Amino acid sequence: MSDRLSVLKTYKLYVGGKFPRSESGRVYEVTDTEGGWLANAPLASRKDARDAVVAARKAFGGWSGATAYNRGQILYRVAEMLQGRREQFAAEVAAAEGVSPAAAAAQVDAAVDRWVWYAGWSDKVAQIAGSANPVAGPYFNLSSPEPTGVVAVLAPQESSFLGLVSVLAPVIVTGNTAVVVAAERAPLPALSLAEVLATSDLPGGVVNLLSGRTAELAAPLAAHQDVNALDLTGAGAELATELETAAADNLKRVLRPRAADWTADPGTERLLAFLETKTVWHPMGV
Amino acid sequence: MTFDYAPAPESRSVVDLAPSYGLFIDGEFTEGAGGGLRKTVSPATEEVLAEYTQGTADDVDRAVGAARKAFEKWSALPGAERAKYLFRIARIIQERSRELAVLETLDNGKPIRESRDADLPLVAAHFFYHAGWADKLGHAGFGPDPKPLGVAGQIIPWNFPLLMLAWKVAPALACGNTVVLKPAETTPLSALFFADICRQAGLPKGVVNIVTGDGSTGAALAGHPGIDKVAFTGSTEVGKAIARTVAGTDKKLTLELGGKAANIVFDDAPLDQAVEGIVNGIFFNQGHVCCAGSRLLVQESVQDELLDALKRRMATLRVGDPLDKNTDIGAINSAEQLARITELADAGEAEGAERWSPACELPGSGYWFAPTLFTGVTQAHRVAREEIFGPVLSVLTFRTPQEAVAKANNTPYGLSAGIWTEKSSRMLWMASKLRAGVIWSNTFNKFDPASPFGGYKESGFGREGGRHGLEAYLDV
Numbered sequence: 001m002s003d004r005l006s007v008l009k010t011y012k013l014y015v016g017g018k019f020p021r022s023e024s025g026r027v028y029e030v031t032d033t034e035g036g037w038l039a040n041a042p043l044a045s046r047k048d049a050r051d052a053v054v055a056a057r058k059a060f061g062g063w064s065g066a067t068a069y070n071r072g073q074i075l076y077r078v079a080e081m082l083q084g085r086r087e088q089f090a091a092e093v094a095a096a097e098g099v100s101p102a103a104a105a106a107q108v109d110a111a112v113d114r115w116v117w118y119a120g121w122s123d124k125v126a127q128i129a130g131s132a133n134p135v136a137g138p139y140f141n142l143s144s145p146e147p148t149g150v151v152a153v154l155a156p157q158e159s160s161f162l163g164l165v166s167v168l169a170p171v172i173v174t175g176n177t178a179v180v181v182a183a184e185r186a187p188l189p190a191l192s193l194a195e196v197l198a199t200s201d202l203p204g205g206v207v208n209l210l211s212g213r214t215a216e217l218a219a220p221l222a223a224h225q226d227v228n229a230l231d232l233t234g235a236g237a238e239l240a241t242e243l244e245t246a247a248a249d250n251l252k253r254v255l256r257p258r259a260a261d262w263t264a265d266p267g268t269e270r271l272l273a274f275l276e277t278k279t280v281w282h283p284m285g286v
Numbered sequence: 287m288t289f290d291y292a293p294a295p296e297s298r299s300v301v302d303l304a305p306s307y308g309l310f311i312d313g314e315f316t317e318g319a320g321g322g323l324r325k326t327v328s329p330a331t332e333e334v335l336a337e338y339t340q341g342t343a344d345d346v347d348r349a350v351g352a353a354r355k356a357f358e359k360w361s362a363l364p365g366a367e368r369a370k371y372l373f374r375i376a377r378i379i380q381e382r383s384r385e386l387a388v389l390e391t392l393d394n395g396k397p398i399r400e401s402r403d404a405d406l407p408l409v410a411a412h413f414f415y416h417a418g419w420a421d422k423l424g425h426a427g428f429g430p431d432p433k434p435l436g437v438a439g440q441i442i443p444w445n446f447p448l449l450m451l452a453w454k455v456a457p458a459l460a461c462g463n464t465v466v467l468k469p470a471e472t473t474p475l476s477a478l479f480f481a482d483i484c485r486q487a488g489l490p491k492g493v494v495n496i497v498t499g500d501g502s503t504g505a506a507l508a509g510h511p512g513i514d515k516v517a518f519t520g521s522t523e524v525g526k527a528i529a530r531t532v533a534g535t536d537k538k539l540t541l542e543l544g545g546k547a548a549n550i551v552f553d554d555a556p557l558d559q560a561v562e563g564i565v566n567g568i569f570f571n572q573g574h575v576c577c578a579g580s581r582l583l584v585q586e587s588v589q590d591e592l593l594d595a596l597k598r599r600m601a602t603l604r605v606g607d608p609l610d611k612n613t614d615i616g617a618i619n620s621a622e623q624l625a626r627i628t629e630l631a632d633a634g635e636a637e638g639a640e641r642w643s644p645a646c647e648l649p650g651s652g653y654w655f656a657p658t659l660f661t662g663v664t665q666a667h668r669v670a671r672e673e674i675f676g677p678v679l680s681v682l683t684f685r686t687p688q689e690a691v692a693k694a695n696n697t698p699y700g701l702s703a704g705i706w707t708e709k710s711s712r713m714l715w716m717a718s719k720l721r722a723g724v725i726w727s728n729t730f731n732k733f734d735p736a737s738p739f740g741g742y743k744e745s746g747f748g749r750e751g752g753r754h755g756l757e758a759y760l761d762v
Binding site for chain 1: 411427522525526527529530533534541543698713717722723724725726727728729732734736737738739740742743744746747749752753754762
């Protein structure tokens, strides 16, 4: 066995359910924490980011219109697929983050559990975020949450996989579609997650994954007129201010970066951050 | 036989206006640091009602300081005690509602029928509703012991001056915040009267501060480093500027901005009711309503019948003295707003839409605009795209529900929408497809403190009212 040459993987982007290279033809070297070469990852361009937004918008109607039960099952399917590739992801996380094999495996286990946790939220979030409103008049009045639309997500830089899953799952479980910029220095676990998503019945375009320079990709996403919300988790303070300013142009909903412990109970904050509340009035009478 | 209306003016004598007003900071009226005064006029007569103070950045700073000082004790009060202050305020507003209604009509130009029957009852209801939340916040779904944010900077518009104050102040105080409120430049008076209500209620000093002035005062407030929260209701343009100001800070932001709502009438709708809803949707408050139903989408098969009925109804609208109890449409709030409405209506004609207004005599002084209908409007016309914020309705048509949805959603705004149909499955399907925060089905322009209000897309973010509205004033 030892003299057999292993087959290396060509890491690619994930856009609209397909695995393209960057339209720019660019790649960058991804290394482990010691500086050893791991792979060449696509260095996505502004055009790739815009293409990803188009794919995400195209997928929004179908995904947001799917039943909550259906979305929940698909997220659970993601957990199933990930479980089957546990060893692969543990190795990739260990290489990317320089942690021990045991610590990396624990992160992958936590990520699987996170998909399961969020899967269960799909058909419950409306029950905790909605309300029947007792207005002073003969009206039926109901408020329910709806997905905000296309959400651009800057994945955390320091947690290449558990952090990524922790920001992605709450965005899509409610019916949003996502354009995700993977951790700049450690994009490989994210790019491999695309292979899991592609085999989990998740419609193409619901999740679009880009690797490259966060600042380069975030700028066109923050300024994009067809992006509805922006998760700035992976942006440093200065970049975050710049992006939030650009996001004001079409009043994107912005989740500002804040320190996070990705192993902690995630709570409902991220789930609720990318929802709109719709209130419907209807008269009652005979 | 025709029936004529005799004049039925509401008496102005219930309102005792001072010649000049200072700023309400730390529980008392004080002079502004800059010494500048502005005049507020009655838009119906152009009569100067009173002078008020142009608040400066120094004044804002002083008000924020007072609010910060008051925050410590106010936020530490048991919720039940805060509740009692708010209940007191609600009751005093009810007691003084006639006075406040007349005042609002004088300063804003809206018909007394609306300030008396819509604005004031909702103002009192808003305080009463939020009073009850103050000691129940742990049950609101934001954790067992949610904390207030601190000092809230609140900037409100001129279309519902006292009601917008209530939407801002009531939840802020219930959640334990203190506030600095900047009323609109053309309608400062009811907020200044509210200061007196705070005094009567015994509200601790500095909990509510009111700094009057123009846009520069508002900008100083939104940009002040000592506030923890900015709440703004007004134009999308200013809302975006505030969002840029707040970017990169820890300030929480909620925005309730413009709209271009579709009011969609299907061929099976009860047309007489729909006509009433259309009229209410666009002519309520002279159309100075962010959620106004300014685009009528009518199914082609009933277009002629509906428009005939609508024109007949519009011909009965009474435009004139806002203090007359029979008036339906009052004065446009300011010369500036009148110019904007006039410009957009002229653009409608220039771009080829057909303009129609009923014969109606407008008063000689003051700011007035006749109720106006545009037919033959396409989606590219400015009157179909831009918020006019006046009594101007643009009529477009559709054939299928899918087309109605596509046209209704074809706007950067997303505040409200109306649906008129007797078929409930179609109503619910439409309601689910429309990208707007409030959907009125077989009704329009209904408001209630228990019902969350706010928009999608460029109509802003955050909700006001209901359990949802509390989030804007809690550290969650």
